[in-house]
Amino acid sequence: MDKNFAEVSVLLCQSCGQHWLRYFYEQEAFTASGRWYLGAVAPEQSLTLTAENAGGVLEGLDWYFYGGSYYHGQVGRTSGRILL
Numbered sequence: 001m002d003k004n005f006a007e008v009s010v011l012l013c014q015s016c017g018q019h020w021l022r023y024f025y026e027q028e029a030f031t032a033s034g035r036w037y038l039g040a041v042a043p044e045q046s047l048t049l050t051a052e053n054a055g056g057v058l059e060g061l062d063w064y065f066y067g068g069s070y071y072h073g074q075v076g077r078t079s080g081r082i083l084l
């Protein structure tokens, strides 16, 4: 977890070997506040990933997926700042 208490994990695609950085954040006191961000990272990037730099790594990607109850269950692509 990082300073925002977001859950950070790195997933490895079993079929193509792509590494994905997953960043999940929610405010438990608020309904529909859950949001996740998922971005493709290079294997070298995944080695230096920490909970603290994960948000910045996502924001540095050309694009990443977003979704979750905060987005009313919609999934899309975006770039730039992640919304907390």
Ligand SMILES: [Zn+2]
Pocket: 013, 014, 015, 016, 017, 018
């Ligand atoms: Zn894959």
